Structure formats: C-alpha cells, structure tokens
Amino acid sequence: xESVGLHLPxxxxxxxxxxxxxxxxxxxxxxxxxxxxxxxxxxxxxxxxIRSNMDKRQGQRVTVxxxxxxxxxxxxxxxxxxxxxxxxxxxxxxxxxxxxxxFGTGTRLQVTL
Amino acid sequence: DAGVIQSPRxxxxxxxxxxxxxxxxxxxxxxxxxxxQTMMRGLELLIYFNNNVPIxxxxxxxxxxxxxxxxxxxxxxxxxxxxxxxxxxxxxxxxxxxxRADQPQHFGDGTRLSxx
Numbered sequence: 001x002e003s004v005g006l007h008l009p010x011x012x013x014x015x016x017x018x019x020x021x022x023x024x025x026x027x028x029x030x031x032x033x034x035x036x037x038x039x040x041x042x043x044x045x046x047x048x049x050i051r052s053n054m055d056k057r058q059g060q061r062v063t064v065x066x067x068x069x070x071x072x073x074x075x076x077x078x079x080x081x082x083x084x085x086x087x088x089x090x091x092x093x094x095x096x097x098x099x100x101x102x103f104g105t106g107t108r109l110q111v112t113l
Numbered sequence: 114d115a116g117v118i119q120s121p122r123x124x125x126x127x128x129x130x131x132x133x134x135x136x137x138x139x140x141x142x143x144x145x146x147x148x149x150q151t152m153m154r155g156l157e158l159l160i161y162f163n164n165n166v167p168i169x170x171x172x173x174x175x176x177x178x179x180x181x182x183x184x185x186x187x188x189x190x191x192x193x194x195x196x197x198x199x200x201x202x203x204x205x206x207x208x209x210x211x212x213r214a215d216q217p218q219h220f221g222d223g224t225r226l227s228x229x
Contacts, residue, residue: 032215034217034218036220041222042222042223043117043204043206043220043221043222043223044156044204044206044220045220046217046218046219049215049217051215089156093215100158100161100169101158101218102158103155103156105155106155
C-alpha cells in the first residue's frame with residue numbers, strides 16, 4: 001500500500017448495479033489480504049479477507065478476487081445499495097510480520113439513486 | 114459484543130498542551146494497534162502491542178509521542194507537547210492474536226484531534 005494523496009479515486013455506481021473496486025499491491029511476500037469499509041466519522045470496518053492460497057472468496061453480497069500473478073485484488077459488491085457508499089481500503093499482511101497490515105490508498109464508492 | 118472503545122471522540126486543544134487518547138480493545142484480543150489517519154498520508158500505523166508488550170514503534174513520528182499498555186484492557190497514546198501538525202484522526206484497533214498473520218484487525222471509531 002501507498003500513502004493516500006490529496007484525492008481519492010471515486011467510483012460512482014447506480015443503485016442495484018454491481019460494483020468492482022480494485023487494488024494493486026506491491027509486496028509479493030504478502031499472503032493475507034483484507035477489505036475494509038470506512039463510513040464518514042467511523043473507523044474502518046472489516047468486510048472480508050482472503051489468504052494467498054485462495055483466489056476467490058465470497059461473503060454476503062461481496063466477493064474478493066486475488067490474482068497473485070499480477071498482484072491485484074478486487075472487491076465485488078452485488079446489487080449495490082445506498083448504504084454501501086463509503087471509502088473502501090484494501091490491506092495486506094506480509095508473511096512473517098504477524099498482524100502488521102499495510103493499507104492501500106482507498107477508493108470512494110458513491111451510490112446514485 | 115462491545116467493539117473497540119476509544120475516548121474521547123473529539124479533542125480540541127491548544128498547541129503545547131499534553132493530549133492523552135485512550136483505548137479499550139475487544140476482550141480477549143491480544144494485539145493492539147494505534148493508527149493515525151490524515152488526508153495527505155492516509156492510514157499510518159504508529160505502534161502495536163502484542164500481549165501488552167510494544168512490538169514495533171517505528172511509525173511513531175517523534176519523541177513527543179508515547180504509548181503504553183499497562184494491562185490487556187487499556188492503552189493510551191500520549192502527545193506532549195502537541196503541535197498543529199498532529200491534528201488527525203487517531204484510531205485504535207485490536208486483533209485476536211498477534212502471532213498469527215491471518216487475523217483481521219477491528220477498529221474503534223477514532224478520536225478526532227485538533228491542535229490549534
């Protein structure tokens with residue numbers, strides 16, 4: 001992950017459509033990945049995680065895909081709802097560094113009615 | 114179940130004053146983390162504890178910052194003296210076991226700190 005700059009990338013999606021949020025990571029030694037959702041005025045909230053021995057994991061309305069070849073992670077949200085509007089962060093953990101996470105830059109998801 | 118609890122939620126103080134932020138991790142969690150979030154730098158790890166012992170404090174900006182964890186249910190982050198550039202949202206997070214990498218961290222709702 002890299003430090004966020006002044007401007008967060010924004011994804012605008014219509015209610016009911018599917019959303020795909022992407023994240024590129026740089027550390028090939030990372031073996032555990034998490035997606036967090038952060039609403040205004042709140043702390044990051046755990047959504048879903050995936051280990052490096054998997055390439056796909058599904059939760060309720062969310063799916064995380066991991067492509068280790070190109071070091072890419074994505075979060076898919078099905079039937080996006082207004083309550084999904086938030087900033088989404090990916091985080092990675094390097095093998096051997098216990099619980100220490102490195103956070104990505106974040107993507108703002110705006111759901112339009 | 115109660116999540117991570119931070120206090121105060123908001124703090125406004127003048128530069129030079131001492132600031133103490135407090136955190137109560139989730140009961141049974143062995144690891145505790147302090148982060149700082151700003152628009153410019155995003156979410157930065159300041160320090161983390163495992164079983165009340167500081168493991169990595171390389172993210173602490175300077176000697177004005179200190180953190181303690183006197184017991185498994187309480188931690189403090191102190192800034193003395195505070196400066197306007199310390200203004201940020203400070204988050205505390207906890208996870209079940211610091212020795213395992215595949216454990217998500219659970220965050221509190223943060224303390225919004227403004228130094229005038």
